[in-house]
Amino acid sequence: MCKSFASSVAGDALNIRKFMIGYRSLATIIAFATIAPANALADSADTADAVTAVDGDIIVTGNLTQRIVAGGVQEVLPQSRSTLVKAQLEKLVGLDSAVSGALKYVPGVHFGGGDGSGITEGKFTIRGFNGDQIGFSRDGVPLNDPQFLTPHVDFFGDPENYATVSVLYGSSSINSPSFTASGGSVEITTVAPTDEAGLLIKQGFGSYDLRRTFARANIGKIGGFSAWISASQTNGDLWTQGGGQLKSRRFEANLQYEWEDGSRINLVASDFKMRTNSYFNPTLAQYRSLPYDAGYPQLAYPTAGGTSGTADVLPVDGSSAALNRADFAIQTYGVNSLFNLGDKVRLRVDPYYVRVVHGAASVGATALPEALLGVDTSGDGDLLDTRPLGIGVYPTQHRLGGTARLDIELADTNTLQIGGWYDHVRGVNELLLQPINADGSPTSKDGSIRIRDANGTPIDLTDQRNRIITQKVWLQDSWDFLTDWNATLGLAYQHTKLAGTNVAGILSGVAYSRSASYDRFLPSFSLSWSATENHQFYYNTTFNIRVPAVASVYVLNPTSKQKAETTWNQELGWRYTTPNVIINAALFYDRFKNRQVSYQVVTGVTSYFNAGDVTTKGGEISINGKLPYNFTYGGSFSHVIAKQKSNYTVGGLSAPTKGNQLFDTPENLASASVGYDDSRFYLNILGRYTSSFYGDLANSEKINHYTIFDLNAGIRLNDLFGVVRNATLSANLNNVFDKKYLAGVNAGSVNASPGGNFYAAPTYLRGAPRSLFVNLAVEF
Numbered sequence: 001m002c003k004s005f006a007s008s009v010a011g012d013a014l015n016i017r018k019f020m021i022g023y024r025s026l027a028t029i030i031a032f033a034t035i036a037p038a039n040a041l042a043d044s045a046d047t048a049d050a051v052t053a054v055d056g057d058i059i060v061t062g063n064l065t066q067r068i069v070a071g072g073v074q075e076v077l078p079q080s081r082s083t084l085v086k087a088q089l090e091k092l093v094g095l096d097s098a099v100s101g102a103l104k105y106v107p108g109v110h111f112g113g114g115d116g117s118g119i120t121e122g123k124f125t126i127r128g129f130n131g132d133q134i135g136f137s138r139d140g141v142p143l144n145d146p147q148f149l150t151p152h153v154d155f156f157g158d159p160e161n162y163a164t165v166s167v168l169y170g171s172s173s174i175n176s177p178s179f180t181a182s183g184g185s186v187e188i189t190t191v192a193p194t195d196e197a198g199l200l201i202k203q204g205f206g207s208y209d210l211r212r213t214f215a216r217a218n219i220g221k222i223g224g225f226s227a228w229i230s231a232s233q234t235n236g237d238l239w240t241q242g243g244g245q246l247k248s249r250r251f252e253a254n255l256q257y258e259w260e261d262g263s264r265i266n267l268v269a270s271d272f273k274m275r276t277n278s279y280f281n282p283t284l285a286q287y288r289s290l291p292y293d294a295g296y297p298q299l300a301y302p303t304a305g306g307t308s309g310t311a312d313v314l315p316v317d318g319s320s321a322a323l324n325r326a327d328f329a330i331q332t333y334g335v336n337s338l339f340n341l342g343d344k345v346r347l348r349v350d351p352y353y354v355r356v357v358h359g360a361a362s363v364g365a366t367a368l369p370e371a372l373l374g375v376d377t378s379g380d381g382d383l384l385d386t387r388p389l390g391i392g393v394y395p396t397q398h399r400l401g402g403t404a405r406l407d408i409e410l411a412d413t414n415t416l417q418i419g420g421w422y423d424h425v426r427g428v429n430e431l432l433l434q435p436i437n438a439d440g441s442p443t444s445k446d447g448s449i450r451i452r453d454a455n456g457t458p459i460d461l462t463d464q465r466n467r468i469i470t471q472k473v474w475l476q477d478s479w480d481f482l483t484d485w486n487a488t489l490g491l492a493y494q495h496t497k498l499a500g501t502n503v504a505g506i507l508s509g510v511a512y513s514r515s516a517s518y519d520r521f522l523p524s525f526s527l528s529w530s531a532t533e534n535h536q537f538y539y540n541t542t543f544n545i546r547v548p549a550v551a552s553v554y555v556l557n558p559t560s561k562q563k564a565e566t567t568w569n570q571e572l573g574w575r576y577t578t579p580n581v582i583i584n585a586a587l588f589y590d591r592f593k594n595r596q597v598s599y600q601v602v603t604g605v606t607s608y609f610n611a612g613d614v615t616t617k618g619g620e621i622s623i624n625g626k627l628p629y630n631f632t633y634g635g636s637f638s639h640v641i642a643k644q645k646s647n648y649t650v651g652g653l654s655a656p657t658k659g660n661q662l663f664d665t666p667e668n669l670a671s672a673s674v675g676y677d678d679s680r681f682y683l684n685i686l687g688r689y690t691s692s693f694y695g696d697l698a699n700s701e702k703i704n705h706y707t708i709f710d711l712n713a714g715i716r717l718n719d720l721f722g723v724v725r726n727a728t729l730s731a732n733l734n735n736v737f738d739k740k741y742l743a744g745v746n747a748g749s750v751n752a753s754p755g756g757n758f759y760a761a762p763t764y765l766r767g768a769p770r771s772l773f774v775n776l777a778v779e780f
Helices: 002-032 086-093 099-105 284-289
Strands: 053-056 058-061 064-069 081-085 109-113 121-125 135-138 160-167 186-188 195-206 210-222 225-237 245-256 266-277 324-343 343-369 386-411 414-434 462-480 485-502 511-529 535-546 565-578 579-604 605-626 632-643 648-650 651-654 668-677 681-690 706-720 723-736 742-747 764-766 771-779
Touching: 064 565, 064 579, 064 605, 081 086, 086 160, 086 414, 086 723, 099 109, 099 160, 099 186, 109 742, 109 764, 121 742, 186 266, 186 386, 195 485, 343 414
Parallel strands: 135 186
Antiparallel strands: 053 058, 058 064, 081 160, 109 121, 160 186, 195 210, 195 771, 210 225, 225 245, 245 266, 266 324, 324 343, 343 386, 386 414, 414 462, 462 485, 485 511, 511 535, 535 565, 565 579, 579 605, 605 632, 632 668, 648 651, 668 681, 681 706, 706 723, 723 771, 742 764
């Protein structure tokens, strides 16, 4: 083990030496060519500062002052980044989740699925990276599920409490608390408490019987203390045939204390409970043969009943609407603290805790013989029957961790950051069996009523105990070495250990324990130049690692382990900013090793499609501008080529994947908008185009391109009756022309061609039909 570790360190050291030599030369070439970027300030190494003020067309983030033009934010950090501030979020979101509702108009983002409730999930790709390759965080709290790596909208919080949502392309911040961010990150910041007391009430109504109530109360500032607390309730139906429940409630709070020297501490907490049915995700054949709004069939597989002494057999024939649902309770707690230890030294300490308990995702049914289980599941007094039983995913999670960063101003032009991150996850992944009610629904929504043996022990298809421990340390130096020039050099070391214990059972197999460790040095470098007041250029390169999901330790040969995905990301960008226009453009080139493109849960075990080495390259450009008479315009275009470098080969079998585009990766994405906003009334017409994409690595199943139009409008009123400070009546009309289309891949495959090796039919996410949402927000 020591020899292996030493070999790994030696290899990393050699890579770092090559990296430094190569990029020292490259930096010189770029300097002579006068191509490089952004007026990165001394604080530019830290992208996690809270938004402290938004004043008209100016946003202040930490010590960075940025201009806002027609909703577009002037980015200044030396990497590709897009930020949406609260004013834009309120227009784009409606009743949709802020991440899915707003970011689908950000360059390079492909989002499919979801609906206006903000509860149901879709799938992201950003520059061809899947959602489980992107690190999602809110106020420094990691939001990706650590056991399965996927981001869940359940964790994100109420969009009314967002101050900003930012996409960092290609590479996350060096201080980002994520072991999934091989393809960048999405960072959400929360609104700060106000100095004045106040109350915001928002009531929304929408298609498919959607109703949402939100309220936030600010207590104002009392000495150095200020706080707000909010609550929301959402109810609605699925848009597919047969409907289905959409229900959630959430409580959130932000408590803040500030000292006179500018030091502060914030506690941001969220408590969320959801009760929702799931959407049916069809194969291409099902999409073509079934009605567009087809849901799961209204089948019932009651467990109870039967005749004593008779072998009653009731098979399971297809999925059931009542058995496909998600019911969870989730709490997240994060503390953001800033301590000014002196004129030149600042300490940030951001601990967090995430808890997922008391919930299950019911995913279907299976018919099992009572003789195998040794349990009279039908209650007829014999063990002769074969009866349906509900299958539920029952994950629990306790996640404790935090980051600490010390910023030292070595000189007026030089800032050094020393930091560390620790993350400890204790989780349980059970695939449980449960009785089914007469109406076909699971007997309990929290997994409490389960099939148990004579000793009262649950009988599970899968029973796994998981631990994930990550440590990361980094050192980063930001240096303004010439007027308008900045170089930032960083080096991080990350180590993650995955440990799993399989609990023996009738169906879960024999007992065993396995573990796998992953470590890597992660260098980063950026160079920026502010050529003029309006022009900024930058170059950025980073090395990233994404560890496999912990389920990988259960499916591998004990003598080997799933390889971690590693990436080398490079960007070259240009920004142009005036009071009337912001233009952002970037070229990117990403090299992957052991790219993990997808996973599917089959009987509770995670299976990976490892595409091997992949090269992703392309470019993007966006523009936001003002026109006379309060009109605005915007647009973006992204081009992504993500090619696999070899055929997919396992066990002597091969699939023709070399040279193919990764699935769920459209080559072209475009959006355009025209708007009007005179501070009293606003109207925006938006359109977005998604080119064709594939459902499998072999590119045998191609999905057509589509174009969607949305519309939002609102009226703002101020100082009403001496009581109401502000009131806004808004409307969002999504999918104006009621386009029917497949929006993205739900679960991809290696080969969708019948008869080929690794054949499997991909499943897809349908776009929601035309829907209208109306909101009234009143602030006292």
